Amino acid sequence: MTHPTIIPRDRKRGTHLRTALSLAASYTPVLPLRAGKVPFGNCPACRDNACGGRPNMKVPGPCLCPLPCHGWAAATHDLTVITSPEWVAAWRQAEGVAYHPGGAGLTVVDLDNAAAITWARRTLPATQTVPTTRGQHWIYQGTMPSANAVRPGVDIKSLMSYARWLGQGFGFTVPLPDVVRALTAKKPSPVRSVSVTAPVGGGACPHRAPAFLERGIAMAEQRIREANSGVHATVYRAFLAVLGTHGRCGCLTETHIARLFAAAQAKGESPRHCTDAWANARTALGM
Ligand SMILES: [Zn+2]
Ligand SMILES: [Zn+2]
Known part of the structure; x- marks a missing residue:
């Protein structure tokens, strides 16, 4: 993938749709990110999930809203949706592309800083690795519940979550190891009786x-x-x-x-x- 920092802004924005289409072609559900690298807010009709929510949010629905509402749940690999006028307008305004790791059968271990990367290198099996602004995404095959701050500087992004698409990185995915699954295991609470x-x-x-x-x-x-x-x-x-x-x-x-x-x-x-x-x-x- 072309390095994003050397592309003028307008071309970069055209690139978002092309990136989304190439991801969707491999059945990776995608969604646009607005300024701040977060999903677009819900439209008035979807506010408070009054629309019933997206089908994959597992609430009564389905939402027929043509806009990329509902955060991660908007993610889709349906080319008709991705190239609809509403989504094309969103891609034009977008500052980035995100994907739904759980929907692609993946788990992203989001390492926010150098200390977290050091921990991962000592603890986790090597897998596909994507450089991020300050850290790395380590991507495994398999899904699990998402959770933030499972360790200092470490988030898990899989089910009901989105991750920024920052290119292929290097290496190849390996199966999600138990050591990652264990990071979100519930700790017993002894005070509860x-x-x-x-x-x-x-x-x-x-x-x-x-x-x-x-x-x-x-x-x-x-x-x-x-x-x-x-x-x-x-x-x-x-x-x-x-x-x-x-x-x-x-x-x-x-x-x-x-x-x-x-x-x-x-x-x-x-x-x-x-x-x-x-x-x-x-x-x-x-x-
Ligand atoms: Zn909506
Ligand atoms: Zn909706």
């Missing part, structure tokens, strides 16, 4: 009443949607409220979390900020 506090003969969590949980998520979405200023703080407080009520009983699913993240991203928050705010809220609650 559900069996002691559960009602005798029942054991069902009272929060499992779907209406109660649905109302909590809908309220959090509304708070984020109505934020006029201080979006960062509003998102954090909304996450805190949801986690404080539903975070300890296993009620929250990836779909609920995806709804909250989508609401935040519709207000211009980056996926990175969402995962950081979520992690900070969990830490604040001692989870």
